[in-house]
Amino acid sequence: MTDRTGAEPPRAPLLTGPAARSVAWQALMLAAIVWLLWAAIDNAARNMRARGIPTDFDFWNRTAGFDINKTLVPFSAANSTYGDAFVVGLLNTLMVAVCGIVFATVLGFIIGIARLSKNWIVASLAGGYVEIIRNTPLLLQLLFWYNAVLTPLPGPRQSIALPGGAWVNNRGLFLPDPQFGPGSGYVLLTLVVGVVATLVLRSVSRRKRLQTGRGLPVLWPSLTLVVGAPLAVFLMLGAPLTWSYPELRGFNFAGGLRVFPEFVALLLGLSLYTAAFIAEIVRAGITAVSRGQTEAASALGLRPGLTMRLIVVPQALRVIIPPLTNQYLNLTKNSSLAVFIGYPDLVQVFAGTVLNQTGAAVQVISITMAVYLVISLVTSALMNLYNRRIALQER
C-alpha cells in the first residue's frame, strides 16, 4: 500500500517499509522470548508448589545452625541467620577476588614484559610458564597448590617458628596481631593528610615541569610527609601499639592474626593461572605499539626503562585494558571453585550449605547468579571508566 499524494517525493510507506517490518519482527521476537521466560518460570513455580517445595525467601532470617571457619564479620551457629551466612560468603569471595586481581595483574605484567626480553633464558622461562599454566585445568592447579601448601608443613605441635613471633603449621600462618591503643586515630589522620599532600605536590611538580622543563623535588618531601610525620606523631603519643602474639593452646594456636592455608592455596592458584593469561594480553599490547615509537624515544635519549614506562606502556594500555577486564571477571567467577579446597566462599557457604539446609534451590541459585552478575557488571563498569580515561584523545 502506498499513500503518495500530489507531487511530493516518494517516501517509504510508514506501515510496510523495511524499517516498520524490522520493528515488527523484533517486537515479535521480544514477545516470544518474554513468553518463553514467563512460561519457564511459571512452570517451575507451579511444579514446586505442587510438590510442597517453598518458593519464598522466608529462610533468609532463620537461624543458620552451622559454623563457618573463616569469617570477616562475626558469625556463630546459634546467633546468625542464613542471611548472615550469605554476607560471610560474599565477603570471602570479594576478598579473594580483590587480592587475586592485584597479584595476577602485577605478576602478569612482569611475565608479559619478560616474554619480550632480549635475554633468551628470561624469555623462554616466561614462555614456558605461560604455556604450562594456560594449558592445564584450573581445578587441578588448585588441588595441586592446596596439597603443595599443606604437605610440607608440620602439625600444630611441631610448628615452625618464624622471626618476630610468627608461626607456621598446616593449620595456617599465625602472625602477631597489632592492637591499636588510644590516639592511633591521630596517626592514621596524619598518614592520610601526608598521602593527600604528596599527591598534590606531585601534580604541582608535574605541571611546573611541563611549563618550565624543571620540576620540584618530590622524593624527600614525600617521604617526610608519608613516613616521617606519622612516625613523629606515633612517638609523640608514646607509641600506642601493642601486639597480640599467637600461642599454642590445646589443638592449635590461639590469638594473633591467622592466614588460612585454603585462602593461600586459592589465592595462589587463581593469581598464577590468571597471570598467565594477563601476560599474553600484556605481550600483545606491547607488540601492538609501533616500533617507531621506541626508536624515536631512544633517539631522544630516553633510557629503555623510561621508554617502557613513559612511551610504550601508556599506548599499550589502550589495547590491554578491554581484554584485561575479561580476565578480572574470569578470576572472580573462577573463585567459585573454592568449594573443592574447603575455602568458604559464596558458592561453598550459600549455594552449598545454605541450599542444602533449606532446600530453597531455585531461590539460592538465583541470588548467587545475581551476585556474580552484579560483581561482573560493576567490575566492567569501573574498567570501562578507566579505559575511557586512557583512550586515545583525538585532537
Added chain:
Amino acid sequence: MKFLAGTLAAVAAFSFGAITPALAQNPANASKTLEQVKARGVLACGSNPGLAGFGIPDEKGVWTGLDVDLCRAIAAAIFNDPNKVRFVPLTAKDRFTALQSGEIDVLSRNGTWTKLRETELGLLWTGVNYYDGQGFMVRKKLNVNSALELSGASICVQQGTTTELNLADFFRTNNMKYEGIAFATSAEAVKAYDAGRCDAYTTDASGLYGERLRLVNPDEHVILPEVISKEPLGPTVRQGDDQWFNLVKWVHFAKLNAEELGVTRANVDERLKSTNPEIRRLLGVEGDFGKPMGLTPDWAYRVIKHVGNYGEVFHRNVGDGSRLKIRRGLNNLWNKGGIMYAPPIR
C-alpha cells in the same frame, strides 16, 4: 528477515517442545513412575559416588553396596533382572535436586531422614535400611579417647549434609570450640584430614569405617566411641506417586521378612514348596500381592533370588563378609536385639 523468521519459529518450537513434557510431569498425573521405568526398561537410581559398603563401583566398574543392592532389588522385582539399573552418582549437594527434577526414579544414597527434607523438599522416605549415627575419627597419636576432648580441634566435614549441623550442635551443646572445614565431596574432606589439615574427620559411623580404609595408614586412626546423632538412612522417592512409594517400601520389607522367615538366596527355590503360609504369601505361591503394586505375584521371590534377604545383603556389603566388618547392632532384626521390623505381607 528470513533469518529472523527462522529463529522465531525455532524459538516457538523449542518452547513448546520444552514446556509440554515438563507440564506432563505435574504431580497431579504423576503416578506414572513405574510406567516410565517399565517403558524405559531400566531403573534410574541415584547412588553415592563412592562410599565403601554402601555405594561404590568395584575394580570392574560394577556398583556394589547396601544402598546399591536396594536398587538392584527393585529392578529384580520389576524386570526379573537385577542389572537393569542405571546408577547416577550424586554428591550430597545435588542428590535431592536430581530426585525432584525426575532425573532419577529413586534415591538410595545413605540419605538421613529428617522432617525438613520430607516436608519442604517434596520427598518421602520409604523406610530405613540402615540405622546410623554420626561419629568422629582421629589419629591414635593425639591420645584422644572421647569426642568431649575435641575442644579447639579442626574438623573436616562434607558439605551439605546433616553432619555439618550435628557437628555445630554437638560443640554448642557441650560448650566447646571447633574449626570446621567443609569440602564439596567426602573424598576431598578425607584427603585433607589425611594430609593433617584437620585433627578429626566426622561423618556417619558407617562411613567412618569405609573411609578409614582409604587412608594412607588405616591403623593409625581410631573411631571415637561417641555417636552424636540419630541418622536413619533410607531410600527416597518423590511425593505424589503412592504406587511407586509402596513398591520401594515393600521391596525393602520383603527383604526383612525373608530374613525373619529364614528364606535365603540359596534356599528360596526349595522354600517354594514350604507349607508355612507366611512364606507361601511372601513368595507368591498363595495370593497375589504383586498386582496392586503393578508387579507380578512372584515379585518378592525375584528380589530374594537375585539379591538375597536383608541379612545376606548386610553381611556381604558391610558385615563380616566385607572389609568393613560392622556389627549388626541396631540393624539386627527386632527379635534378635535390633530395631529392624517389617509389617507382615498378608
